[in-house]
Amino acid sequence: MSAVPGESQAAEAADLDSVCRHFGISVEDYLLPSRGQIQIVDEGGSLRPAEDQGTEPGHEYPLPDDETLLKAYEQLVIGRRANDQNSALVRQGRMAVYPSSHGQEACQVAAALCLGQNDWMFPTYRDSVAVMAKGVDPVETMVLFRGDWHGGYDPRQYKVGIQSTPLTTQLLHGVGVAHAAKLRGEDTVVLAMCGDGATSEGDFHEALNFAAVFNLPVIFFVQNNQYAISVPLSQQSVAPSLAHKAVGYGMAGERVDGNDLVALMAVLGRAVELARTGSGPLLVEAHTYRMQAHTNADDATRYREDEEVTAWQAKDPLNRMTTYLKNKGLLDDAVTERIAAHAEDTAQALRDGLNQDPEIDPLELFDHVYATQTPQLAEQRALLADELSREGDAK
Amino acid sequence: MSPHITTSSEANGNVSAATARATERAAERAEAAGPRPVTFAKALNTALADAMEADAGVVLFGEDIGTLGGVFRITDGLTARFGVERCFDTPLAESGIAGMAIGMAMNGMRPVIEMQFDAFAYPAFEQIASHLAKMRNRTRGAVDMPVVVRIPYAGGIGGVEHHCDSSEAYYAHTPGLKVMTPSTVSDAYRMMREAIASNDPVVFLEPKKLYFSKDPVDLDALRTEYEAAAAAGEHPTEGHAAVARAGTDATLIAYGPSVSTALAAAAAAAEEGRSLEVIDVRSIVPFDDEAVCASVRKTGRAVVISEAPGFASVASEITARVQERCFHSLAAPVLRVTGFDIPFPAPKLEGFFLPGVDRILDTVDSLQWED
Incomplete structure (x- = not known):
């Protein structure tokens, strides 16, 4: 993937020490996340000056190229449309349940697009938009939630783990896929996803430690959306950040504004390239927000205030990216219409697929x-x- | 470090040559003194080595199985022979071991993982029950799960708490898992080879009190026998119980560590003029209803023997199945001799807990012979 930022920086890296030498920083400075979240485009959609992006020496991230950004933006629009279409289909009784990633679409899109053709992604149940962005057919993606089987796609065909509801168990499956690939001498990278609540699970610890000890090319991508159903992050962890947990495993951690698609593409893109060159696993924490309830069966007003939700509304990843690309001159009416049409195609496919009663044997x-x-x-x-x-x- | 795994065609070539040599050697030895005594542990070790030789995708990992060769030495010498990529130690984390095996299986390998002791496998239970067992079904048959979970189990060795559990019911109750437990040196070899070749996950329960038991067994002949069966697509032990001792008056149904106890009971009964048949279940899942019921229909009486606590156990399941299928052939209710419904006792008390010859014979005596 020539469009992946950071490729040239990481090209010579072979292990942790040489990565640190390459960046000219100590191992500690490499392993520790930046003091703040990496943010390249601010909440109003303006490019931040390089010195304000939250980076430290060795943690600078080059701006992804226009083509990469436009492609990602298109998936962002499609992802938002798919989330809202799926929620509507639940209300219409066409699906049993849908855990929406509304508000987290930048994370969803970046997770899928930072990977190459032969790389694997291991999603959670909330990551359906990422699953679709990695290429899985939208209706096949929804089979789990439609309820006619536990999963609707072949993980090996798409190189996407099958979604299921236990927490963090899939991280270890990602570690195993990476380990098998490494034994065969393949350069597969695995991106394994979980949420903030899941970092409290034992398998989170075991997966990170196994990946580090066996020096496997795994990106652990934590979407910190602030809540595990109703329990806020403050009751999960008192670590300085979830990204800091990496240090204990001898792994590099990074934290990024999870509603800034540009920063996500930059940080995950570099992480994938570093992992591919053999420098071991990385942990990336994205700060984002679950704008809707856990699922349609949940009532978020019981545990969080409207003001909090409104404040996050202002940080919306889609509005921000639209403003940024418009100001950059990449988004004229024709492009906007083309992208909107593609999003509508996906929504139509979801409606057509899910309004049809599945054949059950x-x-x-x-x-x-x-x-x-x-x-x-x-x-x-x-x-x-x-x-x-x-x-x-x-x- | 650039680990290189040979392709399976290369490996198969080696095996054919090795098989030819082995057959020659076996023939020479047969002419001489007959097979020498081999331990249960050595049979398992040889089966693992042969499977690794035959298929480059077979990888072994667990705790202390590399340099040390396992606390029971079942993987002794395999790291030296096949390299640290094929037989290696992991961090001390059972869920990690099982979870990583699932991912490796998704990506084309055949992991054989070791849980150091029965009760130490429980941290891996979620991975085993929620994913290993269900992945094929969840993916509508798209993903094979050729993983063997080796678990040294059961008592009789004076072990401390958490080293003697009979945990088969947990696994047997989980659809998607196969559950196997050998009781002889020959079956240790045969069943391990079949388990590794299975495209479904196998919980392979190794009765630890048998590890250092010996039988005169020709491992080369067993290898040849296995390869012939595999080539014909047959699996002589999976789903197949064995008649461990033929008899006519009653059937003792046992598996794993209880088979030798059942055989001792049958020998004692014979001295008193009662002929007991002993069935070795071998394959708990899939279960061989046919062979078990054929024996019970013949004898008309049955006792099921198992070390595990009897309540809601594999012994209960076998008892129910036999009763459902053989009702009209039964002269007495099917009885059970099992562990008591208590936690496994401390070493000095385990003798009171484990099914022994006397308890089995007393139970046989109560099978309504006078009615």
Whole structure:
């Protein structure tokens, strides 16, 4: 991926020491995150002067090129549209549940786009927009939430882990994928995602430590959206930041404004290139906000104030990026219309796919438990088949 | 460091040559004194080595299994022979071991992981029950999970708490897992080879009291036998119970560490003129209803023996299955001899807990012989 920023900087890096030598900083300064969040485009959509971007020596991030930014912006618009379309489909009873990433779309898009063709992504249940941005068909992505199966896509085809609801367990699966690739001499990078609450889980610790000890090319990408359902970050951790947790594993940590798509592309882009060159795993914490309730079944007014939500509204990743690109002259009416049309195509595909009742075969329940069906399951399958045929006769 | 894994075609070439040599050696030895005694541990070690030789995707990892060769030495010499990329120590974290194995399996490897002791596997339970067991189903059959979880289990060695659990029910109760437990040296080899070749996850329970038991076994012949069966697409142990001792009056159904106890009970019963058949379940999941029920229909009486606490146990499941299927052939209710429903006792008390010959014979005596 020639468009990935930071590629030239990291090209010579081979391990942690040489990375530090390359940047001319101590290991401690490399491992520790910047003192503040990396922010390249401010909340009003203006490019911040380089000295105000929150960077320290060795933590400078070059601006991604226009083509990269425009492509990312398009996915951002599509992602917002998909989130809102999916929430509407839940209200219309077409899906059982949808954990929306409304407000977090910049993180979603950057996670998918910083990766190359052969790189893997391991999403959480809230990362459907990232799953789609990595190339999975929108309707296949929604199968879990439509409720006709636990997952709707082949992880190996798309190099996207299958979404499920336990927390942080998927980080270890990402570590395993990276380990297998490394043993075969492949240069696959894995980006494994979790939220702020999930950093309290034991598997978070085990995954980061395994990746560090085996020096695996894994980016741990934490979307700190401030809440684990109702519990605020202050009750999860008193660390200076979640990115600081990296240091304990001998891993570099970084924190970035998670509503600044430009900064995310820059930071994750460099992280992927560093990981690919063999310098080990990295932890990137993105500060963002879950604008809506945990799911449609949740009532966020029970645990947070409207003023807080309104304050974050002003930091919206989409408005900010639109202003920035317009001012940069990259977003004329024709481009805006083209992108809006693409977003509408995705929304249409979601509506078409989800308004159709899925074909359900109850006997498939027995088909994927084992590679070869056991005699016991064959017996149980026959029992259900018999029930179904008698039901059919009765009708 | 640039680890290189040979392709499976290269590896297969090596195996064919090795097999030819092995067959020759086996033939020479058969003419001489017959096979020498081999430990259960050595049979497992040889099966692991042979599987690694045959398939470059087979990787072993766990705690203390590299340089040390495992606390029971089951992986002894494998790091030296295959390199640290193929047999390695991990940080001390069981969920990490199981979770990483799942990812490696998703990406084309066949991990064989070791949980150091039965009760130390519990931190890995979420990964095993929620992901390893369910990944194939969740992905609608798109992803194989060829992972073997090796667990030294059960008591009889005077171990301290958390070193003697019989944890099979947890795994057997989880759809998507296969659960195997060998009781003989030959089966240790055969079943490990089959488990590694399985495209589904196998919880492989190794009765630790048997690790250093010996049988005269020709490992080269076993290798040849396994390869022939595999080439024919057969799996002689998975889903297949074995008749460990033939008999006519009643059937003792046992697995893993309880098989030797059942055989001792059958030998004692024979002296008193009662002929007991002993069935070695071997494959708890998938379970061999056919072989177990064939024996019980023949004898008309059955006792199920297991070390695990009896309540809601594998022994309970077997008892229910036999009763459901063999009701008209039964002369007495199917009875169980199991561990008591208490935590595994301290070393000096385990003898009171474990099913022993006397308790089995007393139970056999109560199978309504006079009615």
